[in-house]
Structure formats: structure tokens, C-alpha cells
Amino acid sequence: MIPRYSRPDMVAIWSPETRFRIWFEIEAHACDAMAALGVIPKENAEAVWKAKDVEFDTARIDEIEAVTKHDVIAFLTHLAEHVGSDEARFVHQGMTSSDVLDTCLNVQLTRAADLLIADVEKLLAALKKRAYEHKDTVRIGRSHGIHAEPTTMGLTFARFYAEMDRNLRRLRVAREEIATGAISGAVGTFANIDPRVEEHVCKMLGLIPEPISTQVIPRDRHAAFFSALAIVASSIENIAVEVRHMQRTEVLEAEEFFSKGQKGSSAMPHKRNPVLSENLTGLARLVRMAVIPALENVALWHERDISHSSVERNIGPDATVTLDFALGRLTGLIENLVVYPENMMRNMNKFRGLVMSQRVLLALTQAGVSREDSYRLVQRNAMKVWEQGADFKTELLADPEVTAALSPAEIEEKFDLGYHTKHVDTIFARVFGA
Amino acid sequence: MIPRYSRPDMVAIWSPETRFRIWFEIEAHACDAMAALGVIPKENAEAVWKAKDVEFDTARIDEIEAVTKHDVIAFLTHLAEHVGSDEARFVHQGMTSSDVLDTCLNVQLTRAADLLIADVEKLLAALKKRAYEHKDTVRIGRSHGIHAEPTTMGLTFARFYAEMDRNLRRLRVAREEIATGAISGAVGTFANIDPRVEEHVCKMLGLIPEPISTQVIPRDRHAAFFSALAIVASSIENIAVEVRHMQRTEVLEAEEFFSKGQKGSSAMPHKRNPVLSENLTGLARLVRMAVIPALENVALWHERDISHSSVERNIGPDATVTLDFALGRLTGLIENLVVYPENMMRNMNKFRGLVMSQRVLLALTQAGVSREDSYRLVQRNAMKVWEQGADFKTELLADPEVTAALSPAEIEEKFDLGYHTKHVDTIFARVFGA
Amino acid sequence: MIPRYSRPDMVAIWSPETRFRIWFEIEAHACDAMAALGVIPKENAEAVWKAKDVEFDTARIDEIEAVTKHDVIAFLTHLAEHVGSDEARFVHQGMTSSDVLDTCLNVQLTRAADLLIADVEKLLAALKKRAYEHKDTVRIGRSHGIHAEPTTMGLTFARFYAEMDRNLRRLRVAREEIATGAISGAVGTFANIDPRVEEHVCKMLGLIPEPISTQVIPRDRHAAFFSALAIVASSIENIAVEVRHMQRTEVLEAEEFFSKGQKGSSAMPHKRNPVLSENLTGLARLVRMAVIPALENVALWHERDISHSSVERNIGPDATVTLDFALGRLTGLIENLVVYPENMMRNMNKFRGLVMSQRVLLALTQAGVSREDSYRLVQRNAMKVWEQGADFKTELLADPEVTAALSPAEIEEKFDLGYHTKHVDTIFARVFGA
């Protein structure tokens, strides 16, 4: 995570201020629950809320931590400075630091998921808009980088939409995976704290109590969370690579938006680089790299070891901030992508009708010409196009063996682009609903 | 995937015979649908089913492929040898090889998921049985590898159960991710084939039609599938590492089952190695390594490139076969794990009551002793245990400053293990249901 | 590793026959050394060599292993069947199975490295040949997929040569990393075997004695080995991606070789897919995926655990066989790559001289025109090219403000391609030597 690739809302989730705020809420709600259970006096629980609107002083907490060497104790000490050390004396009773830290991390990841879900929803809106705009903009479909059959730009946007829609579902599942909390003590037995405290705190924070924890919340949940992020990142790369291909000098079917005043890299007007999509390609790699350490974090020793902690202090903010930034950047890119339908048509016609050769072949066969003869007929006319730059349809119309089997109208019909786009509405209905 | 770490049912899914069988079904169902639509004659569609019970000859197909250099064409040629080349002439009409290959791959992955789901269900049954068996078997909980507070072996099994239960859900989602088919032609436009053919084929094969495909089914689905497998593998490692720790010479709280006649590695009876769990640790790494290439496969060029293919030819069988084997091995390991409750108790008592020092500290505080004095009292008695091997409770009972605050009965009560196990039933109810 | 992507020489290294042969050599050389030290009788050592030319019976060994459940013991039992059980009774004395297994693995990896080194040498020869062949074949250099300045196809081959030459060095270092053996006993203390046995065996097998081992040879060596393979694989991908770009329909500056009779995917002659380079892209992912598990294998527990074993049984053969196949495929691809110089020139001229605009800009500045004015002059002529398809040089020659600063000859000179290729020889000398 570096400022260049960050947006403030996601960064804020990972700030010390947010962290202390969440810690406060966990402790305060826990006091409420303990008071309700008669474990601590009601007035002490109420007193904690005096700090409700306090902006905790990060520098002061750091100062205390320098002495205590313990972040949660430092915070509690600082909290007592606001609440009064006598009133605060029941705060954290029966709890372990991990109860606070692990529940807090999941609150942060849940909020991060909320932002990412909103990001994808915005991206989906952009993709849908562009899909309908270019529903009928014909371009050549390519397999292996080689012209295959016609498709439409709308279908390209639609498939990105469908993929991102799956990612939306994955992010929602990921959010659910991580939206748990635990206040269960040193090894998760609730020896020193009533399970109803956990229930109350989780409820107030919008979490589900972790059914069984062991000082820590089990890390398969976090592995699932980061895996989901990695898949979203790979889909971003998928779209980015398409844009980079479209913007290539020889293809130029689309370009990232260039503002009026913006200079290309030089005096050359063609020198407009798809730097946003290239950047997204790199950012995807960064998000993905969190997966392996997240998986390695699952196998902790016995009830917990702390090897996961340094990993999560990094990948927690890094992967979510980078993905949030990437989704935002991609949405802008899609919204503003300049599409060149005429270039699409010119590219498709580069081989003057040859992309239709398969249809002609099929038609000849269906008209009763043997498979071998059909192939020979198509091939000899195709070769004239390929080698001499002839026009395929013209050649076919002039070939008596072809016209013996197919009427001019039938030949003409084979070059109708509508043949290829006739199911676009069907597909759109599948993707976007009727 | 090597025979040593393979089981026949999963291997069979990836055999050439199975693959050809699935190809046959795709082609035959497609013919039925085309016949129903009036695109091909009904009798030709029916004729294809003559090969219904044929065992396709893999060697013969290889022989043809050596000539045609194309696997699907080789298969179709061989199919025609069974059906009759005239009757078979409409087979595959309007379809591309990828329609067959990609739909087949997803059928295979779906079946693999079914086996893996059944594997996890068996593992869950074993974990549940052992959890109830050892619900009250007290052992010391450990954080950082260091004794913390008592827990029970049943809770250990229960948390593995809960984790694998989450994996069961993940595998079910993964199965859903991958249970789609596509018969949509060269770039996914259905130019040469009616979408209803795809619908029929998918229905007959238990798949959902891919809403939008582009010769290939989008690879974010496969990335999600292999990610789920990697998480399951990491959970296996989690359990394996616990067993390896328990079986350490100095700990010896459990051992992998050794059959009566089986020799350890030598004359030394203590030399029984946790080789199954060590092996599972390695297998987990193998399953996990499929994740990155699966994620890299998502960004194909335009409507498709074939870079994903060689990857999937390997990780498809490798990851599923290895995970299936690992789950089976782990289930056996859990079912037969030899648990040593008396060693658990002896380990816990290694520091003669010291694990209870926190409770004593808390009790002193609650009895009105200041925090500093309480700490000093506990510490000086703890030190006698630590340095001279004394018994903690005995020392406390002999310390007048302690007994001034706490009665012998109160001190005694602090050493009651029931304090730590009082919520085991609550947790079991959460994990296994009431 | 699947047959489709395998070559016999590398596969043979990993066959059971080769493994047993290496085991035999380790045991026989160890007997020689022990006899020389007077530890075992000379005649028993000599007797072992009776099996020198025996083809060990894999099926028989498997049969024995089914009983003994131990591969090395099964082999030794079978060896005794050849040597005579009395003569063979000193074989393996004082050794552990790992002495044999780990030393054998390193022999296999060393041989694999030898094949890979030879593979890269062949690839280098091919790259060098093509580099000189196309030293002066001008093509447009591209950054961000966008035309930048002219370069030559020879420089493209030369940079792949330089990269593969670095890989050659890396493979040699990797070979050195792995060319060690260990015969040091259960925990590496040589308690039961003299270090001179290790020295002799290593010398005879072309290995260096591992300075300090612990039943196993330390796994950082293997991690380094597989890391080197992964870098080579990434370089293969780098070349493959260049070919895939060159073969794109719109670019078509080169094509993978198509044999005369070979049909493209259809009647369309342009439909020749770069399937070899796409396949190489996928194979690179497969080789790379061995890196993470190899790194995870480094941290074994104490003197050894066996978690690395299942990993290496897979990635050992898989990564080396796949990389060997990929290097062979790439060499053929490079040797036969069809290069289209005229298409390169046509692509470069797509924007009719615009790629020279930077030189013109610089020349104007150097002729005393202010930077702002120079930019304006270049820009207004460039725009005519860009928007109206004019020729850049023609426009400049017709612009009085330009010709006021630059003579026609000076303008003409700016379009000299030789300006861009003048240092090609210098670079070739750097890459290939004077």
C-alpha cells in the first residue's frame, strides 16, 4: 500500500484512530454485557461511555506503549485517563488482548468488504451502460489473437459484467466468512468470561459469534477472504489486458480517455499509452500475492501462535487498499473508454470477407456438395483473397462451381453480419435479466 | 499426481475412457436437441445412441489423432466407426471443439467436487465421533507453544470439525461455480447453433448453461474452484500440524495408529513417527500450488487463448486427486488416532499447578488485595514452584499473607478443572447443534 | 508431468529403473569405501558389483515393498537376491535410508540440470542464428503496445539471447547448488559411519560432500534449484508472449511455422494460431508453481521431518520434465519462426513517418527554434497525418515555417532509418562478443 495507489475511505479503515475506536466499542459493549449479567457494577459500565466521542490520542498511546510494550494495555491505560482509573477498573475484565484484536480485525475486514462490494457495484453499473451502448457494435472475435468470427463490443462488456457479477457474489460470501467476533478468553473456553458477553458485543458490532475460537478466530476464514480478493484482482487483469490489446497501435479499437489538454508522451499523436490498464495489470499481481501467505497462516500451532500477525498487519491494509484503488480506477477507465467502431469494422475487413469462409463452407455442404469439394472451392477462393488481396464475396460470385450450388442471394446472405448477432439479445437477457 | 497418493475413484474421473464417455454424451444430447429443433433428422440423432454402451477404444482414437492432430476430430471419427459414417454425419454440427472440451472439463470438476464433498462428510463424521469421545478429556491449551489454560481434547476435535464444516460449504460453492456448460460456438455468439441445444445438453448433464461464454467458459470460475481446494488443503495442514505436535517425544498426547505387528523404525519403542501427518503437510503444499496458475489463467486474450489448457491438464487431475487422497488419509488418521489422556494430565501438571496462577491472582484482587500486592504474592509462590519444583497449591496454603485473603476452600477451588470446562457443552451445542 | 509435455531423456531420469541404478551405485561405492577402511571384508564389497549390469526388477521390488512397507529395504532385499544374501550382509551398514534417498535425489536433479543446460545451449544457438539473420531487419519498437521508435528484429532475438545466457549461468549455479551428497547417518553425526565413506561415494558420483547434513541434505539448496527453473520458465514466457503478439492478425510480423500440408483451423488461411507459444505460456506457469512449495520445504522440524518428500516426488519430475519439454519446443519454434520483414515495414509506416516526429522536434530545437514553437510546428503537421492520412515528411517539406529552420536535406535526413540502427553492431558485440 502506497499513497499513489490508495483511496482515503479504505485507508481510513486501517488508521490507528479507527482501530482505537473499534477497540473502544468492543470494550464498552463488553462492559454493558457484564453489567447486565451482574458481573460488574452498572455505573462502571456506563462510565466507559464517557469516552464515546473522544478522539483518542495516538501519540499518547504510543508513548504509553513504549513503556508497557503492549498495545492493548497502552490503550486501556489511555482510556482510563478519559474515564477515570477507578471507574475504568472493570474494563477488559476476563478478556484477553486477542479478544479485542481479532474481533477488531474482522470489523475492519468487514468494512473493507463493504467498500469493495460498493466498488464492484459501481463498476457493474459502468459495464452495463457501456454494454448496452455497444450492444450492436460489431467487431471481430479473436481466438489465439487471430480473427475468428464477428461478435459485438457489447458482448465484450457483457462478459466482463457477468464475471464481475460473480465477483460481487464472491465478495459477499467473503464478507460473511469474516464477519465473526470472539470474546472467549486465553484458549477459547470462556473460563473467565460469560459467552453472553461475546454474543452482545458481536450483535452490537454487526458480527456473528465465532462458534469455536481458541484465543484466535480460525484463519481459514481469512484465507477465504484473501482468496476472494485475488479472484477479483484476476478479473481486473482480464479486463485490463483486453483494453491493452484494443489500444495497440495496429488494432486501435479503443483507447483510455485522454483529456483535451493532456499531451501524449511526445509530439506523436498516436503515442497514447494504456497506462491505466497496464497499471491495473500490476496491481492485480499485488493483490494476488496475499493469497499464499494467507493460506500459510491457517496452520497455527495448537490454540494459537502469532506468526499470522505480522502477515496480516501488512496484507490486511495492502490487499484491500490496492483492490479498492484498482476497482475505482477500472470503473473510471470503463466509463470513459473511447471506442472506435469504425476501426473495429476496418480490422474485421482486413481479410476482405475471409472471416465468413466457414459459413460458405457449411452452406456448400448443406447444398449437397461433398465435404472435400466444398473445402476445395472455399480454399481456392480464399487463397486469392489471402495472396492477391481480392474480395472474398466477389470471387465466390465469379466462381461457376460455387454459383452452381449457391445462388447469388444465398452467397450474399452468408456475408450478413446479422447472422452473428442474432442471439445478442438472448445473451443480454441471460446476463442482465429480461 | 502419482499412484502413491491417488485413489481409484478420483483417478477414474480423469481417465481417457471417462473423458470420451462425457464427450459422447455431450454430442449425443446435442444431436437430440438439434433433432427436436428440426435442424437435423431425428433418425440421425437416434443413431448416435447406438454407441451408448460402447467402451471407446482409446488406442484406436490415439491412432487416429496421430494422423488428424486433433483430439476431438479423432474421437468423432472413431464414433462414426460405431454409429456408421452416414448416420453420424450431423454429429457436432455447428459446434466447436471447445464446446465439447470445456463442458467436459466442468463435468469432470463437478464430479471431482462430489467426491471431495463426500470425503469431507466422512471426515466430519470421524471428527464428531472423536470430539464427543473426548469432550471432557482435559489437556492444557497452548499459545505460542507454551502452556496457557486448560481446555479439552474434545474442543480440539470440535474446532477441526467447525473448520471442515466451513470447508464443506466452500466446496459446495465451488461445485456450483464450476457446474456450467457451454455450447455456444467459436466466439460464443451461437451463430451456428441454437442456444436451446446448450440448454438441453446442460440439463441432461446436470449443468447450468454458462450465461455468456466466448468459445471458453470464463476462467474466474476455475480460479474460484482451485482456491477452494487450497483452503481445504490448508485446513488439512492445520490438523496435521496439531497431530505432529501431539506426537512429539516430549509431548506424546496422541499418536497415529500403529498396528500390532508394525515395527517402529528400530528397536526403540518410542520411535513411532507421525509420517501420515507429515505427509499430509506436504500434500497440502501440492494442492495449494495450483492456486497461482489458476489465477494466472483468468486473463485470457480476447475471446480465448489456449495458455490455460496445459495448466489445467495438470492441475485438474493433480489437485483433485491429491486432495481426495489427503482427505481419505486424514479421515483414517482421525478415526484411529490413539489419544493418551494420562499424558495430557501429566503434561498439564508439569509445572505443578502454575497454570492456575492467573485465577489465584484474580481471586486475590477480588478479595481486596491491591493489584501490586496480589502480583507479588502469586509471583513469590510461583517462583518456588518454578525454581524448586514445589507444588503451587501447597505453597499458597502455607503462605499466611495469601491465607489472610483467601480461605483454604477458596484456594482449593481455584484448582478445580471444572472452572475451565464449564462451557464445553455450550460450545459443542454451537458447533454440532443442540 | 503428462506424456503430452514430456521428452524421454528427462523422463528416464525419474524412472524407477534409474532410481534403483543410482541406489545400487551409492551402496556399492559405500561398500568399497568401507572395505578400504577395513570396516567390512573386501570380498563382500567386491561381491556387490556382481549386480553391476543387472536390470533391477521393479515389479519384484514392489512386491517386496508390499510386505516390508519400506522402499530401501525392499531394494536391498532384492539386491541380495542377485548378490547372495551372505555376501550382501554388509551392504548399507551404518547407513540410513535417507543417505541413499537424498543423495539419489541430488544425482537426479544434477542430471536434470545437465539436460536443461544442454537445452538452453541449443536454444542460444538458435537465437544467435536468427539474431544475425535479422540483424538489420527493421521493425518498430513498441512501448505500452504503442509504436515508439525503430529497432531491428535482430535486436529482439539478441535480447532473448542475452536473457537466456543469464539463465544458462543461473542453471549452472543451480546445478552446483544441488550437486552434493550425504552419507552421514540418522542425525548427520557420522556416529555409525566414517565420513570418508561419504567422501568416496560423492567423488564417484560426481558430487561434493554436504558439509553438514542432518539425515537430510538441507532444503535451501532445493529451493534455490527450483527458483532457478522458475526464472527460466518466466523467460520462456517472455519470448512466447512476443511471438504471440507478432502473430496477431493485425500485426503479423512473424508466425510459428506451419508445414505445407498442415491445415489451419478452417478454410481461413489467416487462421494460423500461435498454439506453441500459447502452450509455452501455460507451461511456464506450471514450472513456476513449484517455487512456493520448494520454499515451504526449507523449514523442516529439527533434524528432519518428511513433509518435503511428497512435494519433491511431484515437483522433482514435474518441473524438470516440463521445463525440458518447453525449452525444446521453444528452440524448434525459434528455429522455424517465419519472419515477415515487409509486414514489419508496413506496420512501421502505418502512421506515415510519425514515428520520426521526435527527431524533427529535436532538430528544430537545435536549429534555434524555441521549444514551444518547435512543438507547435511538429504538432500541426503530425495532426494532418493523424487525421487526414497525409505523409509526414511531405507535410514538413511543405511547411514554410519548418523549412525556414531546416533545409529539405536536413528534413530528409530525419527519416533515415540508419539513425536508429547505427549502434546495432555495438550492441551485438556486447551480447555475442566481438
Place this chain on the structure above:
Amino acid sequence: MIPRYSRPDMVAIWSPETRFRIWFEIEAHACDAMAALGVIPKENAEAVWKAKDVEFDTARIDEIEAVTKHDVIAFLTHLAEHVGSDEARFVHQGMTSSDVLDTCLNVQLTRAADLLIADVEKLLAALKKRAYEHKDTVRIGRSHGIHAEPTTMGLTFARFYAEMDRNLRRLRVAREEIATGAISGAVGTFANIDPRVEEHVCKMLGLIPEPISTQVIPRDRHAAFFSALAIVASSIENIAVEVRHMQRTEVLEAEEFFSKGQKGSSAMPHKRNPVLSENLTGLARLVRMAVIPALENVALWHERDISHSSVERNIGPDATVTLDFALGRLTGLIENLVVYPENMMRNMNKFRGLVMSQRVLLALTQAGVSREDSYRLVQRNAMKVWEQGADFKTELLADPEVTAALSPAEIEEKFDLGYHTKHVDTIFARVFGA
């Protein structure tokens, strides 16, 4: 990279100030070379050095970049503010931004390598010291976590030394891989700049000119660099895992240093957690995760795309800062590790002589007892130890069948630890030199 896991020297390498300082040096040296070649006036080259001791104003450069949207141009503009815009007008002539950026990155990575090399040298000194200190401190060697045969703590330190010594060599090779620079223009042809400028700049910065570059320095070099870091990280994990095992409550053969005043996590004196080694385990995962994106960065499109850039902006600082911190932390940990020789002896004797059973077995055989009988004799005495807590040697001495074959002195001799340590000096000589 987060402050908690960072050290200032490495962080400084990646600061904007350092970056601008390196940019300045590249530009100034390039001017010198151009002046020497007569391409620009000597006085202009000299003028640039006026900024030699300037502390560049990062805020000011950011301000300019906000307008120009280009970091190198912003810097050059700011440089001109110091040098004088007229004097500075030849700065950067014929160069591209990448010439500056890529050369700068390699200077930073080279300096980072220098720090890491020094880190490893310090670690080696610590390991060597502890190895000699505990050369003869006997402890039990363990395979599979199970007692095997005696070894010494010195050998444990010695094998970590040998492994880190290999890492030292790897880091030196990695430094060499990355110590290149390039000033070769837009596509690497030196069209606008003389190769001798590159030579001079590289010489002054301690770099080798990249033999062939293409706007960028080829990324296989960086992949090799980050791969080396990942191996070092895995070795750190290897050592960390050993410490964590030694500090386990039941083992307690060593502990991370606890300062006098430092409290464990509670009143329990045994509760000293190996948090440094657990942290190192996590940090190793963080360093390793840079490998895959670094490998993915190798295959750039044509002469360059910019996808690698965002990756390196992160992993460049992150991986080097984290590894530097980890090496420093590990060195302190090793220097201060508290070793408990008496616990080692107690652990080894847990099974009262059983670890010697293999030697007794061997001795019986060599004394002429059949293998089967020897095994039976050892086994029946071993079982008394295992099941009744007897002492192995005592039992053997009391077994007439045993004493019939072996004299009491011979039996006694089998329990001599010197048997296992007799080659420690040999191994030390191999590892540390004679």
C-alpha cells in the same frame, strides 16, 4: 513495509530524498559524459554540479508533478531552479525517463543488497560464536519430532551457519544480477545518445552497463533478485521454527532472551513466549510473497509495458526492508538465546537410555548373535523401560542372554555419548574451515 518491522538504513534507501539524489547523479554524470564527447558544452555539464550538495525539496517537486503529471520532468524542473534554467537546458538530452528510473532502481536494489549482505555477515558471526560455545553441548537429535540419536547444540548452530553462508553467496550473486544500469533511449537502440554516456554513468555509480536493454532493464534480473531474498527468508523461518520448538513448555531446551524486569504474559514464570521467532516466521511469508509477482513481471510486452512498475514500487521497499529487519532481529535472537544444556540432557534421558538401543542391537549382531535374536533381546529390555520406567543399561546388564554376548564393559561403552560426538570437529572444520 510498516514502521514496526523496519530499520532506518534500509528505509532511507527508498526515501524520496535518496531517489532524487540518485536521479541527480545519473543526470550529472550523463552531462559530464556528453560534454566529454562534445555533445553539450562543458560549462553546462559543470553547472549541474552546483546542485551537488542541495537537499532537494520533495514537497516542491510534488507540487510541480501535480501540474506536469510526470515525476522525472518535475524533478528536472526543480533541478533547473537550482542550476539555472539556461545552464540546465542540456540536462537529460537524448535520454528517456526510464533511463533514469531503471538505473536508479538498480542502484537502490544494489545498496539494499549491500545492507542485506552485511546483515547476513553479522548473523554468521553470531551463529559461529554460539556454535563454538555449544560445540559439545549434547542434545537429542530428532527426526519426525521424535527422539533419534544424540547430536550437539553446536551442530545445530553450525548447520544454520552453513545455510546462511550459502545465502551470503546467493545474495552476492543477486547483487551482481542487479548491479547494471541503462542509458539507451526509448527502445534501447542508443539512437539519441552515445553508448559511452551509459558506460560513464554506470562506472561512476558502480554499475555494469546492461548489454542490451529496451527502454527497460530486463526483468529476469529482478526476478532472480527477489528469488534470492525469498530463499534467505525461508532459511530465517527454518531457524525460527527450531527456536519455537526448543522453547515449547515440554521441551524447553532454549528460550528467547527475557530481560530481568520483563514480565512474561502473566504471573506464570513459564509463560515466556517465543514471540520473536513467531514473528520471524510471519515475516518470512511476507518476503516470500514477492517472488511470484517478480516472476510475473518478466514477460513484458514488446520493448516494455509498465505493469511491472506498480509491483516494484511495493515489493522493492517491502521485501528488502522486511528482510533487513528480520535478519537484524534474528541476529539479536541468536546472540541472546538462552540455552539450557541440563534440560537437553534431561530430555534425552526421558526414555532412560533407549536412544542407545540401536547401538546395542548392532553390537549384539557383531558379537555373533543372529539378527532375530538380537532384536528380541533388545526389544524385551526396551519394553521394560518403555512400560515400567526401568533404566535400559541396568536391564541389559541384568539380562543373562545379553551378558552372554557382551561384557559389562562393552555394554557400558554403548552408552558413551562420545560415540556420537566423535566427528563434531570434522564437521566443524568443514563448516568453519580448519
